[in-house]
Amino acid sequence: MAAPEHAGRGRIAIVGGGLVGASLALALLQGGAHERGWRISLIEPHAPGDGFQPSYDARCSALAWGTRLIYERLGLWAAIAARAEPITRIHVSERGRFAATRLSAAEEGVPALGYVVENAWLGHCLWQRLQGVPGLDWHCPARVAQARAQAGGYRLTLDDGSPLDCELLVLADGGRSELRTQLGIHVRRTPYGQTALIANLTAERGHGGEAFERFTADGPMALLPMAERRCALIWTRPEADAERLLALDERAFLAELQAVFGYRLGALGRLGARHAYPLALLEAEEQVRSHLVVIGNAAHGLHPIAGQGYNLSLRDVVALADSLLRSDAGLGELAGLQRYLDGQRLDQTLTVGFSDRVTRLFSNARTPLAQARGLGLLGMELCPPARHAFARQAMGLGTRP
Numbered sequence: 001m002a003a004p005e006h007a008g009r010g011r012i013a014i015v016g017g018g019l020v021g022a023s024l025a026l027a028l029l030q031g032g033a034h035e036r037g038w039r040i041s042l043i044e045p046h047a048p049g050d051g052f053q054p055s056y057d058a059r060c061s062a063l064a065w066g067t068r069l070i071y072e073r074l075g076l077w078a079a080i081a082a083r084a085e086p087i088t089r090i091h092v093s094e095r096g097r098f099a100a101t102r103l104s105a106a107e108e109g110v111p112a113l114g115y116v117v118e119n120a121w122l123g124h125c126l127w128q129r130l131q132g133v134p135g136l137d138w139h140c141p142a143r144v145a146q147a148r149a150q151a152g153g154y155r156l157t158l159d160d161g162s163p164l165d166c167e168l169l170v171l172a173d174g175g176r177s178e179l180r181t182q183l184g185i186h187v188r189r190t191p192y193g194q195t196a197l198i199a200n201l202t203a204e205r206g207h208g209g210e211a212f213e214r215f216t217a218d219g220p221m222a223l224l225p226m227a228e229r230r231c232a233l234i235w236t237r238p239e240a241d242a243e244r245l246l247a248l249d250e251r252a253f254l255a256e257l258q259a260v261f262g263y264r265l266g267a268l269g270r271l272g273a274r275h276a277y278p279l280a281l282l283e284a285e286e287q288v289r290s291h292l293v294v295i296g297n298a299a300h301g302l303h304p305i306a307g308q309g310y311n312l313s314l315r316d317v318v319a320l321a322d323s324l325l326r327s328d329a330g331l332g333e334l335a336g337l338q339r340y341l342d343g344q345r346l347d348q349t350l351t352v353g354f355s356d357r358v359t360r361l362f363s364n365a366r367t368p369l370a371q372a373r374g375l376g377l378l379g380m381e382l383c384p385p386a387r388h389a390f391a392r393q394a395m396g397l398g399t400r401p
Helices: 019-030 065-073 077-083 119-130 178-182 239-247 250-261 309-326 334-361 367-382 384-394
Strands: 011-015 039-043 060-064 084-087 089-094 100-104 114-118 136-139 144-150 153-158 163-166 168-171 187-203 210-216 219-225 230-238 275-284 292-294
Touching: 011 019, 011 153, 011 163, 019 039, 019 119, 019 309, 039 163, 060 065, 060 119, 060 309, 065 077, 065 114, 065 309, 077 084, 077 114, 077 119, 084 219, 114 119, 144 178, 153 168, 187 239, 210 250, 219 250, 230 239, 230 250, 239 275, 275 334, 292 334, 309 334
Parallel strands: 011 039, 011 168, 039 136, 089 210, 168 292
Antiparallel strands: 060 114, 084 114, 089 100, 144 153, 153 163, 187 230, 187 275, 210 219, 219 230
């Protein structure tokens, strides 16, 4: 039997209850979605655990200063800050070159340029905040087996066979979104020919709140300060070399890492579990359709070295929530969704371009480019306005007045 017209009127279905999907639910509910008569269905395949469990090997995200401002607005920052490690300085350098650029929170007039937070803690804070909030329906653990457009919205079929109608469908289910593929939304995927090696470690001298970005001919690397004196390593290598490094024992791996990074933090030790992720720039060719929005990594996946991916996704989340809550049109009308996307286009273009071009520029070993990079880093160090502009982009404030 065909679904009745507008059967899901007033319902927003968010597929993916991770950091992006949960943040969107919070932004909508904080903004008055329930008072407008809307209901939000949050569909997530992974059941929550029994609470946050600290782990030396916890994956983390770098939250820009602008992201802190967003979570302050949503009333969540105080909880997140309990395990957020401030980045007070950023040291940018290139291996084999004298020049370097140093960014500091003090110069920018803020307490921190950004923060490093364990993903599990951030998710825990979001899920705790959403418990028992009026207007939110949890479907967890659950998956969407099928999504089909119908008059006035979408009909979803969950993996237990139950139907769910909605007026607006939001795909926040990650870079490998099966629903994005099922709905025929094509993706531009540009491989970097690199693999990211991710691990936590401890430095002899302690990080002191400083983050390091170091560029080499084989790919960039970063060491980010974490709570409990840990550092998060992101080391991009050619694919074949990444496999070789993964196979090394801890001592040999740290010896190669130390040779590339140097001894700014003393000896590097206590290496945690290593993980490898092939890298590519991913961009969905459609982010909005009538009654449909694609956000988060399902919309754009960036190289991790600049730490911009999640911060851009969160700015998309807030812009989408604000656009929906300000509109007098029906949920899911294409004109309104297109206005949201048009408003975010500049931010997305600048952020994706910044991340992509920096990665490609500093991964090219050709001598003229290498010399230009050295001059660029030196010039930025000697020119406060250029350094300030670079810092604003890193802080997630590039398009804000």
